[in-house]
Amino acid sequence: MTQKNLAPTPTTPPTPSGTDEWWRQAVIYQIYVRSFADSDGDGIGDLRGARQRLPYLAELGVDAVWLTPFYASPQADGGYDVADYRAVDPLFGDLQDADDLVREAHRLGLRVIVDIVPNHTSDRHAWFREALAAGPGSRARARYHFRPGRGTNGELPPNDWESVFGGPAWTRTANPDGTPGEWYLHLFAPEQPDLDWDDPEVRAEFESVLRFWLDLGVDGFRIDVAHGMVKAPGLPDIGRKEQAKLIGAQVLPFFDQDGVHEIHRSWRRLLDSYPGNRIGVAEAWAPTSERLALYVRPDELHQAFNFQFLTCAWGAAPMREVIDASLAATHSVGAPTTWVLSNHDVVRHATRYGGGERGTRRARAAALLMLALPGSAYVYQGEELGLPEVVDLPDEVRQDPAFFRGDGQDGTRDGCRVPLPWSGEEAPYGFGPGSGAGGSWLPQPAEWRTLSVEAQSGDPRSTLELYRSALALRRALPGLGAGEMTWLAAPEGVLAFSRPGFVCTLNTLPEEVELTVPGRPVLATAALEFHGGAARLPAETCVWWEV
Known part of the structure; x- marks a missing residue:
């Protein structure tokens, strides 16, 4: 059932600094609602808990938050099986909690993006x-x-x-x-039947749903499976097995069909009819950067996730290749490039990059690289704490539907969704109130006590303080955010580029390198050594220089 409409009087979105097109350089923090903060001690994160922790995000220095689905749902796939798009699931609160969160975010100068799931509904819809x-x-x-x-x-x-x-x-x-x-x-779980977007009732219903949340005051939508809403006529066979491996590698009859773009153009017109620069963000897997750029043409969506960057191997050559291709593709349509290292569907990058001390070292360096590149960046909750993937969850606590089906995705998405550690010496580390008798819906590792927000705050060597410093500098230095960049000559294995008044250098090698000092170091992921006009960059280290 749809909850009672609040007839809201939306708050005014925050005034951006420097440009009305705030999304071109925004840092957007992804809140996986059930794992961010628990307000009532039931072990599951909720909207009220997220609202209570918004000051932490304002202090961190992000510009906006993106909330994963909190709609009424049987939770067969973490809320991406929606039974009612205009209601909040009681697991996460109610419609008043959503309204309160949007208002509090705007008061703190944060914009709010919510997920919309248009490819499929719940089978309980x-x-x-x-x-x-x-x-x-x-x-x-x-x-x-x-x-x-x-x-x-x-x-x-x-x-x-x-x-x-x-x-x-x-x-x-x-x-x-x-x-x-x-x-x-159902391209996903059987509990997620695909909608037929050739049907006019489907199109009209989703326009109504978008208006419902825009009227409540949200600043935009992250569009789940934005590449999947249109299927090829006749639903032709593919002719091979293991089709999941083809996603993002080639156009498939059920993904990245040209017909999706007409839908996104109609949504852009709807977004533009509202004040405050509301945006659409495509979760779109496309085989090339050029096809991905089609989703962000001037009359379509504002951003598209850059999964080529997320999946890029560690190393100067592959990183530069992806960065060049990404910037060229979005530049061709006048759109900003987005950069993302982790999200709720992939292994956390501290683990992807090798795990342990090496993975943490690389993750910290990659974060500075990402935040120095032109465009907009996405931060997945917990990456600012340097959280690794939890790889040893017992089978009985897992909830990822892919884990139970076994021959599609790897089924390990639960490992990046373990609730955040906020404070204290014992689980659930401040995730919920009181003694924590409710625990958390997925168990947190004992070693996370040293990675909590409380443990890292004030420690200049911590990953949290690195992110706080980087985000503050990103706002303070005029050359960062949107704009251009120029590659600089550098030794093999090193990336170096300049932006107005700024240089970024990344040593991807497992040993230190010596570089000519390009300016005054303002932030580094490890201690530097200087002699004469040269600097020694430790292995797998990134440095920001003010010129």
């Missing part, structure tokens, strides 16, 4: 329940992809598409009389 009850050929089924099966008695799926989570992308229904019926498409 009223539309899908109506479709099952109505039967084949009904108007209700036209909102989804229902098809008769192949084979003598329709016992085979309509095509060979595979779920991203593993297994067939089709599930067979039962007719109202109990006999075997049609199949429905």
Whole structure:
């Protein structure tokens, strides 16, 4: 059921510094709601907890927050199976809590981006329940992809598409009389039936949903599976197995179809009709930087996640190649480039980069590289604490649906979703109130006591203070944020580039290198040594210089 409309009077979004197009240089912090902060001690993060911790984010120095889905949902896929797009799930609070969070964020100068999930609904959504009850050929089924099966008695799926989570992308229904019926498409879990965006009711409903949240005051939407809303006519076979490995490598009949762009153009017109520069951000997997840039043409969305940067291997050559390709592609359409190192779907980069001391060292250096590049940056909750992936969660606590299906994604997304450590010596480290008897929905490692916000605050060597310093400098130095960059000559294994009044140098090698001092060092991920006009950069270290 939809919760009562608040008839809100939205707060005014914060005034950006330097440009009305705030998204071109914003640092946006991703809040995975169930793992950020718990206000009531049930072990699950919620909207009230997130609101209470907003001052921490304002002090950290970010410009906006992005909240993962908090809508009414059976939680078959962490809330990305939405049963009601206009209601808050009781697990996370209510609509008043959402309104309060937006207002408090704006008071602190933070903008708020919320997730929207338009590719699929929950199988508990009223539309899908109506479709099952109505039967084949009904108007209700036209909102989804229902098809008769192949084979003598329709016992085979309509095509060979595979779920991203593993297994067939089709599930067979039962007719109202109990006999075997049609199949429905779900590119993710069976509990997430795909909508058919050729249906005008689907398009009208989502325009209404967007208006609902824009009227409440949100500053934009992160569009889940923005590349998947349109399927190729006829739903053709792909002709091979392990299709999940092709995502982001080639155009597929269910992903990155050209028809998605007309939808995003219509959404852009809707966003532009509201005051305050509301934005759309595409979660889009595309095979090339050029195809990704199509999502951020001047009349489409404002940003698209740069997964090529996220998946780039450690090293000067591959990093430079990805940076060049990313900047060239977005420059061609006049859009900002986005940079991201981690999110709620991938192994945390401190672990991806090798784990342990080496992974932490590389993660710190990569953070300074990311924050020095032209454009907008995304920070996933906990990366500012240097949190590693939790790789030893017991099977009985896991909730990632891919873990249970087994032949699609690796099924290890729970490891990057473990709740944050805030304070104290014992779990749940201040995640919830009181003695913490409720614990946390995923267990936190004992060693996280040294990585909590409390433990790192005030320690100049900590990753938290590194992020605080970097974000403060990013705002203070006029050459950072949006703008241009120029590569500088550097030894093999070293990246060096200049921006107005600023130079960034990154040593990706496992040994120290010597460089000519380009200016005054203002921030470094490790201690430097100087002699004459040269500086010795330790292994896997990044340095910011003011020129």
